[in-house]
Amino acid sequence: MEIKHRLPSIEEYQKLRNVVGWWDTDANATKVALNNSLFSVVAIEGETVVGIGRIAGDGGLYFYIQDVIVHPDYQSKGIGKALMKELMTYIKKTAKPGSYIALMSAKGLEKYYEAFGFEARNDDAPGVFQIV
Template sequence: MTVTLHYDVPSADEYNDLRIAVGWDLSTPEIITLALQNSLFTVTLRQAGQLVGMARVVGDGGLAFYVQDVIVLEHLRGQGYGKLLMDEVMKYLHATAKPGSGIGLMAALGKEAFYEPFGFHRRPNTLRGSGMSQHPSKW
């Protein structure tokens, strides 16, 4: 079955289903809808109308851009679909981000090498310290 690229925003249910399929945490439809509506850029992969992959960019559209939710269902991995999504993300970033902007992402453990061909560097390095995060569910 053919996988096609789209520039659409998935529904909250589709997004949660995709997250469940890859073992990520769920969120409420209200939070997901808000998050997806506030994305700067979203690209999806669909097979027979079903969401099978996606990527999005979040941020302020000026100084800060963040690659988020690069997801491809496991049975489609290794076939170039993740690269296809990232190629579209990078086209958006090259057209939108200006000198002085920062572009970041947090790779899933063990997936760091996937992002290196797109110009992303592991941290810490000689220019930047370790990435850090905080999870509100721990509050």
């Protein structure tokens, strides 16, 4: 398995989203989103992308770790950790003091991200979202 600094293709991205049960995305919107990423990594086994991670945001104050996905057949093998290390290396080199770094974890994975310096939001600081 190797980690490469590159965007996943639309097909690679949508396939991984699908296999982990995330909602479908429009191909054109996906292309725009991927191309507007600040940074992206993929985990490749042979010729197959088995994991991805990317950073979205404004590149100044706000950085959002998005789409950290590992194919279920490859989970618990350190791939997610390797992806996160690459993403965090980019952030440490790029983000200036006062920058806000965030991610939305899947339920039950909050502790996993604590190893990378993240903290759960307080109950009095809830977040909200919407999917169109």
